Amino acid sequence: MKKFVNDADTFVRESLEGLALTQPGLALLEGRTIAVQADRVVSGHDVGHGNGGDTRGSSGADREAVPVALISGGGAGHEPAHAGFVGEGMLTAAVSGGVFASPSVDAVLDGIRAVTGSAGALLIVKSYTGDRLNFGLAAQLAQDEGYAVKTVVVGDDIALGDTDTHAGARGLAGTVLVHKIAGALAASGADLAEVTERARSVAGRLATMGVALRPGTMPGSGEATFEIDEDRIELGLGIHGESGVEQVPHRPADELAAELVDRVLAARPLDDGAQVALLVNGLGGTPPAELSVLTGAAHRLLGERGLRVERTYQGSVMTSLEMAGASVTVLPLEAGEAELLDAPTTSLAWPGGGGPVERHDDVPVPEAAADAADPGDPDPQVRAAVDAACQAVLDDESRLTELDQVVGDGDLGEALARGARAWQEDPADGSAAYLLRVLSARCRRAIGGTSGPLYAAGLVAAAQALEDGADWPGALAAGVDGIQELGGAEPGDGTMVDALRPAADAAPDGWEAVLAATEQGVRSTVEGVSRKGRASYVGARGQGHPDPGAEAVLTWLRAVREAGRAG
Numbered sequence: 001m002k003k004f005v006n007d008a009d010t011f012v013r014e015s016l017e018g019l020a021l022t023q024p025g026l027a028l029l030e031g032r033t034i035a036v037q038a039d040r041v042v043s044g045h046d047v048g049h050g051n052g053g054d055t056r057g058s059s060g061a062d063r064e065a066v067p068v069a070l071i072s073g074g075g076a077g078h079e080p081a082h083a084g085f086v087g088e089g090m091l092t093a094a095v096s097g098g099v100f101a102s103p104s105v106d107a108v109l110d111g112i113r114a115v116t117g118s119a120g121a122l123l124i125v126k127s128y129t130g131d132r133l134n135f136g137l138a139a140q141l142a143q144d145e146g147y148a149v150k151t152v153v154v155g156d157d158i159a160l161g162d163t164d165t166h167a168g169a170r171g172l173a174g175t176v177l178v179h180k181i182a183g184a185l186a187a188s189g190a191d192l193a194e195v196t197e198r199a200r201s202v203a204g205r206l207a208t209m210g211v212a213l214r215p216g217t218m219p220g221s222g223e224a225t226f227e228i229d230e231d232r233i234e235l236g237l238g239i240h241g242e243s244g245v246e247q248v249p250h251r252p253a254d255e256l257a258a259e260l261v262d263r264v265l266a267a268r269p270l271d272d273g274a275q276v277a278l279l280v281n282g283l284g285g286t287p288p289a290e291l292s293v294l295t296g297a298a299h300r301l302l303g304e305r306g307l308r309v310e311r312t313y314q315g316s317v318m319t320s321l322e323m324a325g326a327s328v329t330v331l332p333l334e335a336g337e338a339e340l341l342d343a344p345t346t347s348l349a350w351p352g353g354g355g356p357v358e359r360h361d362d363v364p365v366p367e368a369a370a371d372a373a374d375p376g377d378p379d380p381q382v383r384a385a386v387d388a389a390c391q392a393v394l395d396d397e398s399r400l401t402e403l404d405q406v407v408g409d410g411d412l413g414e415a416l417a418r419g420a421r422a423w424q425e426d427p428a429d430g431s432a433a434y435l436l437r438v439l440s441a442r443c444r445r446a447i448g449g450t451s452g453p454l455y456a457a458g459l460v461a462a463a464q465a466l467e468d469g470a471d472w473p474g475a476l477a478a479g480v481d482g483i484q485e486l487g488g489a490e491p492g493d494g495t496m497v498d499a500l501r502p503a504a505d506a507a508p509d510g511w512e513a514v515l516a517a518t519e520q521g522v523r524s525t526v527e528g529v530s531r532k533g534r535a536s537y538v539g540a541r542g543q544g545h546p547d548p549g550a551e552a553v554l555t556w557l558r559a560v561r562e563a564g565r566a567g
Contacts, residue, residue: 001217001224011219012076012096019083020360024346026086027360033076033096033103034111035083038360040066040092042117063117068186068195069093071111072124072179074131075100077216078239080349081176081318089345090183092121097448099219099321100240100409102130104448105456108138112147113366120148120192122199124178126171127155128240130450133486137453150196154178156206156329158267159236159245170238173281173318174206174329177341180350184343201334207268208329209260212237212244216284216321223410225323235259239283239320240409253290257297260328265305270332272306277313277341279329284319286326291316298328310338313351375430382432385563386439390420392559393552400555403548412548415447419455422446436463450487451549454496458483473507480504494525496549503557511561518557522550 005011012033019035020026027038042061073082073095082094095111097103112121121142125135132153139149156174182199190198212234215225226242228234233256234244251259270276280295282288295314302309310333318327331337393400393416401413422442428435440459443452461482462475470478480500489495491502502517525547 003217003219005219008099008219012098015076015079016083016096019080023084023348024087025360026083028362029110029114029365030362032107032110032365034073034093034107034114034365035086035096036093036111036114036363037086037088037091038363040069040115041363042066042115061117066115066117066119067189068119068192069112069115069117069121070124070179070183070186070195071095071108071115071121072126072175073097073103073108073111073135074126074128075102075240077321078318080316084317084349085176085179085183085347087346087348087350089187089343090179090347090350091124097130098411101411101415101449102128102134102452104445105134105137105141105453106445107448108135109141110365112138112142112149113145114363116142116147116149118148120150122182122186122192122196123149123151124175124182124199125151125153126175127153127157127169128171129487130448130453131171133450133453134448137457137486148192150192152178152182152196152199152203154203154206156203156208157236157238158207158209158264172208172210172239172329173279173327174203174208174331176281176317176350177206177277177279177329177331178202180345181337181340183345184340187343202331202337205268205332205334206329207264207331208327209235209263210237210239210244210283210325210327211235211256211260212283212320212323212325213250214285214324216323218321218410223405225321225409234325236263237320237325239318242409253293254297257294257328258301261298261301261305261330264328264330268330268332270307270330273308274306275308275310275333275338276302277311277331277333277338278302278309279313279317279331281318281327281329282316283323283325283327284316285322285324286316291326294326294328302330311341315349315351317349317351375428375434377431378429379432379435381564382435383427383429384566385560386423386435387427388559388563389556390423392555393417393420394424396552396555400548400552403546403551406545408548411449412451412552415449415451416552419443419447419452433463433466436460436466451496454483454487457486458500473504476507477504491521492524494547496547496553498522498525498547499550499553503553511564515554515557515561518554522546522554525550 042063069092071093075097077099085091086094092115093111095103095108123135125131139151142149154171154175155169157170157172186195232247233250237244282291397413397417404410404412428438436459440456444456458479462479465475465478489497499518499521502521503514506513506517
């Protein structure tokens with residue numbers, strides 16, 4: 001598939017640079033894929049710490065004067081979401097990861113530091129595991145630094161049904177309505193509590209259902225995100241290239257609209273006469289004329305079912321690369337929300353929005369506090385083990401990617417390899433605990449997605465255990481506890497925990513027991529149906545294949561074992 005791409009590694013940044021030439025008031029943080037309102041940058045280092053200092057950022061914004069900041073983001077590939085909605089009356093900042101990959105914890109933290117004043121910030125997060133983990137941990141770290149930060153998770157997808165059997169309802173195009181209503185409320189001067197309460201209320205009432213006629217293709221690889229016969233369509237798909245919950249025969253637009261509307265209303269029953277807003281969203285490859293046909297049909301069907309459509313919006317607002325398809329979102333309106341939807345915004349991506357464009361230079365990235373930890377005495381044996389583990393991950397990158405293409409989104413091998421290369425490009429020497437902390441920071445910054453924060457949390461927990469006097473079996477157990485606490489997975493959920501927990505339990509009995517338990521844990525993921533992580537979205541289609549995250553654990557554990565033998 002031919003694309004306008006120079007280099008897959010620079011694709012996201014180049015895309016944002018082009019957007020900054022057309023979107024009113026938008027600037028990028030220097031060297032980052034983070035878009036901000038240029039006049040809302042309030043970088044400084046005195047929030048919550050009472051140390052005096054300058055309370056104005058490089059743009060001159062005053063922390064005490066700026067309203068509540070709205071920050072969202074996620075993987076690239078959904079344009080114009082999310083940077084396209086950075087503007088007065090909507091988002092204050094948008095943090096972008098790689099294509100279909102959540103931004104790292106540190107990237108989100110950079111965005112928070114850049115635009116959050118004394119009024120605080122609300123993070124609007126789509127309900128995907130990687131986004132929840134990275135935005136969630138960033139919020140905790142920001143709160144520790146003294147920022148007032150709240151989080152709202154949007155899961156408007158109604159396709160998956162019972163949320164106890166998978167990773168949860170996904171955040172889809174309805175998230176944009178949360179951006180608009182919360183953004184208008186924040187611009188009016190409402191405080192953080194009021195903006196958060198309204199955003200959560202809107203998120204709880206949203207319902208979205210999607211359909212795709214054909215898949216998109218990943219920049220750089222040209223690979224389709226799923227396969228489908230010409231005469232069939234995917235119902236209930238997400239926005240990350242994963243296939244839907246079922247394939248059905250193609251049918252005319254009116255029948256497709258009826259399928260989507262009826263499923264939405266079955267999931268969120270409404271009283272006759274209820275006032276609603278309708279959003280018909282294109283997924284990237286749907287011509288506007290076709291989208292208009294679907295919009296007309298959906299509007300008519302809602303009226304026939306006794307609802308009053310007070311506002312109708314149409315456009316490709318949250319896409320999946322060039323996927324041909326659409327989604328229908330229905331929002332039951334409460335008092336004052338139509339007016340909030342009507343409030344002005346400078347976002348060009350919001351239907352009917354826009355305004356004059358002023359070019360802004362990049363603004364400096366807010367600096368994090370310096371890490372003053374003492375490396376301690378070098379531990380060559382642990383350094384060798386870390387080196388070996390990273391090299392093993394790099395050697396196994398292709399195989400892990402192939403495994404993840406079957407049950408996930410195909411980026412695991414590449415993601416873990418980024419973390420391994422980050423270590424190899426800037427290795428450290430020091431005590432065992434110090435090395436684990438440094439490796440945690442490398443994973444946190446380089447890997448992103450779901451694996452980045454999980455590995456980062458596990459390594460920090462293991463390092464803390466060593467500093468508290470634990471032996472290596474105890475440190476491994478603490479690390480696995482940290483991963484489970486952040487990610488929420490249990491053995492049997494079809495994740496890397498299926499390999500890690502048995503390894504930790506067997507650690508007191510020595511390396512042979514650890515590897516045997518890990519191998520058994522990996523095998524246990526073959527026949528089960530994943531209940532957590534991205535693989536849970538493909539359900540039974542993933543049966544018969546091992547979990548790639550569990551396989552990765554076995555890869556680096558084997559390498560650590562061999563490094564110990566060599567030492």
